Amino acid sequence: MSDAAAQSSSPRQSPTAPSARVDTDRAGYQHAPEHSIDGPDDVTIHEQDIVASAAPNAGQSQQESAAEISGDAEKLPARHSNNLQDQTNYLPVRQILIVFAAMQLAVLLSFLDQSMLSSALPTISAHFGAGRSSSWVASAYLLTTTAFQPILGRFSDIFGRKLTLQGCILVFTIGSVACGVAQTMKQLIFFRALAGVGGGGLITLVFIIVSDIVSLKDRGKYQGITEMTIILANCAGPIIGGVFAQTLSWRWIFWLTVIIAPSQCAAARRAYEVSKIFSYTDLPHVLSVGIVIVQIFLPLKAVKGSMRTKLAQIDYVGSLLTIGACTLILLPLNWGGVTFAWNSPRVLGCLIGGFVCLVVFILYEWKVPKIPVIPMYIFKIRTAASVFASTTISGGTLVAQVFYFPQFLQIVRGVSPIRSGVLFIPLLMMVTLMVFCTGQGVARTGEYKVFIVCSYAIWSIGLGLLSTLNESSSTAKLVGFLIITGFGQGQTLQSSLVAVQAAVQRADMSVATSTRNFLRAFGGTLSLAIASTIINNTLKHTLLPEGFEGSLVGKIIDSPTEIWRATTVDGQTLFALPAQQKVEIIAAYVEGFRVVFIVFASLQAFNFVITMNFMERLNLVRKDEEALKVRGT
Structure with a gap:
């Protein structure tokens, strides 16, 4: 590869190179510039060699090919990817x-x-x-x-x-x-x-x-x-x-x-x-x-x-931080208000620990x-x-x-x-x-x-x-x-x-x-x-004030479809419900699902x-x- 070709693919071609400018064509589509924003000095994208070897007589220079390969959007330096082998393999x-x-x-x-x-x-x-x-x-x-x-x-x-x-x-x-x-x-x-x-x-x-x-x-x-x-x-x-x-x-x-x-x-x-x-x-x-x-x-x-x-x-460190952050954030969200109170030490401790892991993960992935x-520069x-x-x-x-x-x-x-x-x-x-x-x-x-x-x-x-x-x-x-x-x-x-x-x-x-x-x-x-x-929290907040015992609400949460039949799958009676209580339970579930759909809408x-x-x-x-x-x- 010529020095000129290598230079054209470097993320720092010149001190005055545009950093994140995006051009727009007549159709309204946006094209990224040929130069990336500042990145490490040792980055060199070698994909223009691929294009040159596959189509040596193409009517464009290696520099132009390299620019196209890099993408048609805002370009940031793939500073870690040059250590990895390109696995692109287009097929018929x-x-x-x-x-x-x-x-x-x-x-x-x-x-x-x-x-x-x-x-x-x-x-x-x-x-x-x-x-x-x-x-x-x-x-x-x-x-x-x-x-x-x-x-x-x-x-x-x-x-x-x-x-x-x-x-x-x-x-x-x-x-x-x-x-x-x-x-x-x-x-x-x-x-x-x-x-x-x-x-x-x-x-x-x-x-x-x-x-x-x-x-x-x-x-x-x-x-x-x-x-x-x-x-x-x-x-x-x-x-x-x-x-x-x-x-x-x-x-x-x-x-x-x-x-x-x-x-x-x-x-x-x-x-x-x-x-x-x-x-x-x-x-x-x-x-x-x-x-x-x-x-x-x-x-x-x-x-x-x-x-x-x-x-x-x-x-290895980034992988462990990923697993730790996901686990510590999601565990208390399942516990909160159901297994443990939201202000319990377990729930608060896991949430705090999860967000600490998340912050450490971001800083570590960014610098080390x-x-x-996950390279943080893609979020730019x-x-x-x-x-x-x-x-x-x-x-x-x-x-x-x-x-x-x-x-x-x-x-x-x-x-x-x-x-x-x-x-x-x-x-x-x-x-x-x-x-x-x-x-x-x-x-x-x-x-x-x-x-x-x-x-x-x-x-x-x-x-x-x-x-x-x-x-x-x-x-x-x-x-x-x-x-x-x-x-x-x-x-x-x-x-x-x-x-x-x-x-x-x-x-x-x-x-x-x-x-x-x-x-x-x-x-x-x-x-x-x-x-x-x-x-589950809607069910508790709706039924408990209506006089439902906490143990009964717990049984309903554990086996909600049992309100429609008198026995469990083992043939034992789960709980007998008066008609009015059944109506109130269904109304509580309707409200719970209604809130869920509104949140996601x-x-x-x-x-x-x-x-x-x-x-x-x-x-x-x-x-x-x-x-x-x-x-x-």
């Missing part, structure tokens, strides 16, 4: 489809495992008699999913996508099988946390791998399909979970992993055989016996370097590690920051919908687990339709902001309408409100990922993706704790304001991508 469409189909099987199983719990959770609570801690069956999974997503995203940079993905699949399978044989609520919560470590990494890696093999403008289509798979699992899961809970056993939710595994392995093997016809040049060829779910054969670059070197690159779990990028903020909120809203709307139907309306799942079908259909249309729209027009802004506005309206539902609301009204909610929700799921990837340099793509998914999962975990706290309105005012329209077409496609054929 037919090869993408083979790899993509195999990955969707793993995504489907991971989210089915998670969403089937929503309709079966009341049954599980009654089985163990532990309704107060039942939310931790979901929260434990989401907590570890949250904490480990950025860690595993960074592991994929260090150890390679394939090895990290295989490890996640193995951990997820072991955790799920263990859940199926759990004998106590504590065991179930622990094994759900273990499964969450693998499940969270699996999802993040699928999005990262799609970004490795597909150009920026086309990612909307493929990421949209992945989101459709997730939505399908989230919406079909409650139906399947309800069937298992009502007709077989809730344990089948976890044993389903073992049943589906052979078909996934067969699909992976078939993908491998077909891929050989299409002349894959770097396919892994070993199917590990210990992995039960799937072995995905991926034509990805092997990351070079010794294991000692790779282990030395891990940010060479390869941080305006569009990326708006995506991170809005995704945290929307992730929480999505998870709260999936877990608490079926419970609303079962507790307030007395419907069966199967029926509560079936009533989710309208949401499934509308969200699936909008995800597909949005993905195609982003790919064809290069526009994502309009979809995101409209999404949050409509989603907020839909949630506001859901807050008006009660025990006497008609099914037609319920279905109509779900359709409106789904129309808004479906437009943001994949378009926000395209936005954040457009806002960063290619070297930061994986960490931006994992950070976005981390914050979405953190929002989901936070929302479960918040919604559970709102509902307000948060989606806040998202509308954030994205409308801070998100930019960035050009999704990068000149170097054609050369990278040529190299991948």
Whole structure:
């Protein structure tokens, strides 16, 4: 590489280089300048060599190619990423489809495992008699999913996508099988946390791998399909979970992993055989016996370097601080007002400790590690920051919908687990339709902001309408409100990922993706704790003044659906309720769910304001991508 070419890619080309100026073309799209803001002096981006070797006769200079590779948004120096190997490997469409189909099987199983719990959770609570801690069956999974997503995203940079993905699949399978044989609520919560470590990494890696093999403008289509798979699992899961809970056993939710595994392995093997016809040049060829779910054969670059070197690159302190902060913040949110008083030493101590860990994490990641779990400089990028903020909120809203709307139907309306799942079908259909249309729209027009802004506005309206539902609301009204909610929700799921990837340099793509998914999962975990706290505290504050004994309120919280039947699953009488008390309990739950929906409707309105005012329209077409496609054929 010539000195001139190297100089053109340096983040400090000259003392007078513009620091964060963004130009706007005739179409209104914004383009970042060719120079980054000040960064370390030793940064050199080498990707122009890739373009030059793939298309040596292209009509643009190496300097121009390097500028395009770095991204079309506000550019900040990828100061840590030059120590990591670029794993971009664009593929022809037919090869993408083979790899993509195999990955969707793993995504489907991971989210089915998670969403089937929503309709079966009341049954599980009654089985163990532990309704107060039942939310931790979901929260434990989401907590570890949250904490480990950025860690595993960074592991994929260090150890390679394939090895990290295989490890996640193995951990997820072991955790799920263990859940199926759990004998106590504590065991179930622990094994759900273990499964969450693998499940969270699996999802993040699928999005990262799609970004490795597909150009920026086309990612909307493929990421949209992945989101459709997730939505399908989230919406079909409650139906399947309800069937298992009502007709077989809730344990089948976890044993389903073992049943589906052979078909996934067969699909992976078939993908491998077909891929050989299409002349894959770097396919892994070993199917590990210990992995039960799937072995995905991926034509990805092997990351070079010794294991000692790779282990030395891990940010151990940052990883521990991430896990510690997430745990210490989320634990007291589940305890507060239910297990312990909000002003109790345990709750206050954990909250203070969690926020201290968070502050230490930010300062440490900003100043110390060479390869941080989350580089703080990506939060200086305006569009990326708006995506991170809005995704945290929307992730929480999505998870709260999936877990608490079926419970609303079962507790307030007395419907069966199967029926509560079936009533989710309208949401499934509308969200699936909008995800597909949005993905195609982003790919064809290069526009994502309009979809995101409209999404949050409509989603907020839909949630506001859901807050008006009660025990006497008609099914037609319920279905109509779900359709409106789904129309808004479906437009943001994949378009926000395209936005954040457009806002960063290619070297930061994986960490931006994992950070976005981390914050979405953190929002989901936070929302479960918040919604559970709102509902349980509303129940206490409403029923205790009406003369209900504290022990009776505790029984109701532990087994809420038992108000609709006289006996427990063990055939023993739980509590006999006069008709008037039953009406008061249902009214208290209606109020609790109403507050939950209003809170999340307000948060989606806040998202509308954030994205409308801070998100930019960035050009999704990068000149170097054609050369990278040529190299991948």
